[in-house]
Amino acid sequence: MKFFVSIIITAFLGYVIGLFTSFPWWSFAVTSFVVALGIEQSPGKSFFSGFLGIFLMWGIAAYLLDTANAHLLATKVAIILPLKGSYWLLIVLTALIGGIVGGFASLTASYTRKPARRHY
């Protein structure tokens, strides 16, 4: 449950901070960090919730923009980058780049706490 809540809040805050575009593109790293500070999870879970939160947010946003555009621009960019003109690969690459930064930001936050005590 915590895991899913954390994904959703990470995605939501990442999206909201991105609306204030005077902040740089990576400002979601800060919000992801804050979310992981607030929601206590193991480092592994923190990483994946941060990763998935931004991966999904970037991936879905890119997907929606691309669909509304009938893949016109993404196909061109996927030739420039080069991804053989595949808009799908470009959406996945976009999501991965966002996700990996979000994941590491969340992971970093999780290490501010003491390791969870093991319950024997």
Place this chain on the structure above:
Amino acid sequence: MRVFPFLVSAICTAGLVYLFDTQLPVGNTKTPRLGYFLSPQQGFWQNAEKSDVTYNGNIKLQGLAGKVDVYIDDRLVPHVYAEQDNDAYYVQGYLHAKFRLWQMEFQTMAAGGRLCEILGPDRKPNDSTFIKVDRFFRRLGMVYGAEQTAQSVEQNNPEMKSAIDAYAKGVNAYIKSLKPEEIPFEYKLLDYKPEEWTPLKTYLFQMYMAYDLTGRGATTDLQMTNAKNHFGYEDFDKLFTNVKDSLDPIIPKGTAYKNPSINVKQPNDIGTAYLNVNNGDSSTASAPLVPNKSNGSNNWAVSGSKTKSGRPILCNDPHLGLNLPSLWYEIQITTPTHNTYGASFPGSPAVIIGFNDSIAWGVTNAGRDVIDYYDMKFKDASMQEYWYNGEWIKATTRKEIIKVKGKPDQVENIAMTVFGPVMYDKTFSNISSGGKNLAIRWTGLDGGSGLLAFYQLNRAHNYEEYLKAISNWNSTGQNFIFASKTGDIAIKQQAKFIARWKRQGDFIMPGTDSGYAWQGLIPIDENPMMKNPARGFVSSANQESTDPSYPYYLGAATNFPIYRGLIINRKLSGMSNITPLDMQRLQMDNYNVFAEMARPVLLKYINDSLLSSQQIKYIDMLRKWDLNSDVYSKGATVFNAIWDSVEVALWADDFAKSSLPMGWPDESTLLESLIRNNDYPFSDDISTPDKKETLQDAILKAVKKACASLAILEYQGNLEWAKFKDTKVVHLLKIDALSSLHLPIGGGRHIINATTEAHGPSWRMIVHLTDDIEAYGVYPGGQNGNPGSKYYDSFVNSWATGKYYRILFLKKEQAVAHPQIKWRLSFSNV
């Protein structure tokens, strides 16, 4: 706190952010900042325009005097209705920026020598690096010329100035309204931001066009000097003769010209100090970006006596580089003073080629020589004093600072002389330029009235007002063609033209005294012109404007292609009852009149018994070819391959002996020489000293070589003309993914449909001057410069296949309810 994992993880996070926030080098280019570029909220995804986009809106602009309503049609052409003239230009600036901002800024950056600032010094546009391009344009005086024009317009043409100022305000209003994520795609790709627009940029754009249309001389004068030095003037004059048997000039042969009011005097020492002097290997610096030789155009107007309706029809297709976003942007501008439609330049107010309620006009390049070099003698390396008319004269120095991305500035100190800037000196030269000091004299640097001629043409009602409007034109020489609803047709060559003696300025001239300076400008009313001729049409296609009886020297014949003019005049002479559809077909005509004349000459020297059966197969294709360079024509490819091969066989050996760049003679010169004589003085291959080749030998050798490459083409499936030619419309950054490639279009050099690989009719327009004007147009591009818009290249296929759009030329009350009007943008003061 787990300090060690925390630190490692924090460093990883920061490292990733840094990595994705950095432009990474790949080959000789760089990636965008990937995190930024791919961010769906900030990066390129934001430029992916919705397929069902709407452009409606109410926009408040500071300083508008009245209301402006813009109705946008289904091709994304805006129809601007303004209560004040300057409001119309304000909104035109806004619209240009809304749809073409990156392009208009980039073009002026290129013109002003600022590419390094955004692209870094080392990327290669062609064979040259951006730092070379920037230095070349700075030293040529592009910024200086723009400043001169700005100053002179400011002092002399307040109306023009306020139009350009209003336009700049509009561009800036749009730039200020942009949210960071809304900046055009290319800024994100190259990672920079739009800057403020200034009126100077409009003048810089004009310099860009001036260079594109007259700047070839900056290179050819040097190459011609090399050729003259290498061959000696006598042989040079044979290779690059000014005699043209098949010329059909703009003003028909036999027209009488009045005596010149300026009698130019050839210097006495022209033989020893100019024509026959060998200025050695001192003159070979060549431009990094040479304007395309085919920069030219067609225009013609037929009078009512030749049309079905009894009203004139005017046609124009300017041949320029084919680029995306296009150089042109269609617009209708309606104010209480005028109602005008046509193609405008993003970067400039008003319409450049178009029509209004009363008249239509168009332009082609005049090709006249307005650019010369003078060899200067400086006292010492400091270049502060130069020798002129027997004394040392002080030079001023102009400092041009080129900002270079990621590197220190490059500073150009340019000595300014009585002739103009010293373009080439020891700091700007190449291996063979030997540090000679060459000052450039170019009318483009003399200031002038900017776009006033077009501003007034937009408002002209009749022949007299057309003449008055174009009398303001003092930039690049143009053939202004004209037709009116009242039935007049006319053409006039207009610019600031130099009264030259024969061969003046074809080569580098001595700069140590005024003996070789320009002696005067040709008075405007002595420029070649023609009104309502008995033959019922006027036309131009960059050929010489007159026959040799015109009292002034037009410049070296190599500046003027002759075949398009010949075929246009021949076709128009034979036509009657002309309709706009006939004119569309004529603009798309693929008949090759050059081949018509050259094929019999080639066949005369080809002996089948010396050829293999495969070679004979290609010669048969040539024999059976219908002389149309159509999309599927194989004969056209065979002809071109053989002709090019003949040129190589005849000239390569002679030109190879010099390491200096020398342009080859024109095709027309060679063809006419072959028609006139039974042999050609340069037939012998001088690289085989033991053998003396005849013309027949040379052509046999050429045919065999050509057939070998034709066989390869055939094997690859590329023997058809359009596949061989492979026309494309190229993005300004030369990125294939953003270009339109492999277009199925015929035509080519010497053909009315002058479409070559990436060059050709950049805007085709046909205006039938009926009571309600019936006009057609198309250009290879689209109204929206955003590669993420479906309107980016929406006209390209129509253009390639010869389809035209019927132009909507609407009164406001028609626009309100017209079925093809899709959107409305309203502008009012804040």
